[in-house]
Each structure stands twice: as C-alpha cells, then as structure tokens.
Amino acid sequence: MIEIQSVILSIRKGEESGLKILYHHYADALYGIVLRIVKRQEEAEEVLQAVFLKIWNNIESYNETKATLFTWMAQIARNSAIDRTRLKSFEMGNNTGSFDLSESELKTDSEVSGIDIKVLIKDMPEKYRLLIDKMFLQGYTxxxxxxxxxxxxxxxxxxxxxxxxxxxxxxxxxxxxLYILFVM
Known part of the structure; x- marks a missing residue:
C-alpha cells in the first residue's frame, strides 16, 4: 500500500518519482476506464499518457477533502477519454452534436449517478444507501x-x-x- 499523502507531496514538489509511483499503482485501472470509452487499445494508451500529464500539471487542484485520489484521477481519465471521443467524432464529420447511444455511454458516473442514483437510493435501507454512495459516488474501495x-x-x-x-x-x-452499474 502506498502512502498517498507522501506521493502527492512528492509530485507537488516536482519529483518525477512520485508520478512513477502513481503510474505503477494506478495505470491499469485508469487504462481500463479509458479503454471502455475509446474502445481502441492504441488510442487508450495515448489518452492514458495525456491523463498522467494532466495529473502532473494539475496536482495542485487535487483536494483530498472532496474526493479520494483515485476518484480524482478517474475523473480526469474519463473526461480525457470523452474529449478524445468527441474530438474524433467531430473530425470524422459527425459534428451535428448528435451522439445518441454513445453519448449516454460516455456520461461519467458523476453526471448520471449524481442525479439518478442519488434519487433511486434515497428510499433504500441505510446499510445499502451508504454503500452505494461510498462506492459509486465517492470512489471508495x-x-x-x-x-x-x-x-x-x-x-x-x-x-x-x-x-x-x-x-x-x-x-x-x-x-x-444499468450500463454504469455493470461497468463498475
């Protein structure tokens, strides 16, 4: 288990060793998130590199009181993959703004779950509601x-x-x- 605070501090100091530790521990999980969205391995690898560059450049914006480190990084990965998919769609001439099914597939967990799942779990027994909230909305393991x-x-x-x-x-x-629940 890595000491998250020391890794974050290391990256904030500009030490590449901290980023290498993050890459070693989280690259596979982030790659999986990206690959589910972009669908192609080589494209997912490119996006993953961009994700770690964004993490490096934006580590100061990470706030541990708002999200776990993994949740923050996963959101960067999702957003980067979505941006890549939209850009590719635009470049291919599909710039009508219509994404249909792929648009719903590309919605991030927080966009959908932040609205719909919170409403759905409000009537659940507390023992279930807390678990769903922590796991899917807050990014806990x-x-x-x-x-x-x-x-x-x-x-x-x-x-x-x-x-x-x-x-x-x-x-x-x-x-x-359902797609989101099965994917997670």
Missing part, C-alpha cells in the same frame, strides 16, 4: 468501506451485491444506468 464502517469485507461485498440487485430491479428500463 470495498476495503476502505469495510475499514471506515468497521464491518467485515465479506459483509460489504454481500450488502453491495444486494444493493446493486435492488437497483437493477428498479432500473430495468434504464439501460444507461
């Missing part, structure tokens, strides 16, 4: 949730599975939201 809530990891996994099942039942007609 299952282990971080278990540690913070002081419950076994297995309990977190079971409750999360049950909560997602309840959401799926509510969302049978909401394909774009």
């Amino acid at each position: 299952q282990q971080e949730i278990a540690d913070e809530m002081d419950i076994p990891l297995g309990t977190v996994k079971t409750r999360l599975r049950d909560a997602i099942s309840k959401l799926r039942d509510q969302l049978k007609d909401e394909k774009h939201l």
Whole structure:
C-alpha cells in the first residue's frame, strides 16, 4: 500500500518519482476506464499518457477533502477519454452534436449517478444507501468501506451485491444506468 499523502507531496514538489509511483499503482485501472470509452487499445494508451500529464500539471487542484485520489484521477481519465471521443467524432464529420447511444455511454458516473442514483437510493435501507454512495459516488474501495464502517469485507461485498440487485430491479428500463452499474 502506498502512502498517498507522501506521493502527492512528492509530485507537488516536482519529483518525477512520485508520478512513477502513481503510474505503477494506478495505470491499469485508469487504462481500463479509458479503454471502455475509446474502445481502441492504441488510442487508450495515448489518452492514458495525456491523463498522467494532466495529473502532473494539475496536482495542485487535487483536494483530498472532496474526493479520494483515485476518484480524482478517474475523473480526469474519463473526461480525457470523452474529449478524445468527441474530438474524433467531430473530425470524422459527425459534428451535428448528435451522439445518441454513445453519448449516454460516455456520461461519467458523476453526471448520471449524481442525479439518478442519488434519487433511486434515497428510499433504500441505510446499510445499502451508504454503500452505494461510498462506492459509486465517492470512489471508495470495498476495503476502505469495510475499514471506515468497521464491518467485515465479506459483509460489504454481500450488502453491495444486494444493493446493486435492488437497483437493477428498479432500473430495468434504464439501460444507461444499468450500463454504469455493470461497468463498475
């Protein structure tokens, strides 16, 4: 496990070693996010490089009270991949502003979940609502949730599975939201 604060401080001081540590620990996860959006490996690799450059250049804007480091980096990755996809679509002559299905697929978790999922989970039992909020809206890992809530990891996994099942039942007609729940 890396010491996040020391890595952030290292990057803020301009030390490349901090960025290398972040790359080593998070590149695969961020690559997966980017690849799901851009669909092509070579393009995903290019976007990933741009993502780490943005992380390097914008580390001062990271605020640990607003999001975990991974959530912040994942948002940069999503936005970069979406920007690339929109640019490519525009360059190919599809500049009508119509993205149809791909537009809904490209919505970030926070755009969709910040509105729809919060509404859907408001009537759920608290034990499920807290898990969905922490996992999908705040970017916690299952282990971080278990540690913070002081419950076994297995309990977190079971409750999360049950909560997602309840959401799926509510969302049978909401394909774009189901897409997000299956992808995450």
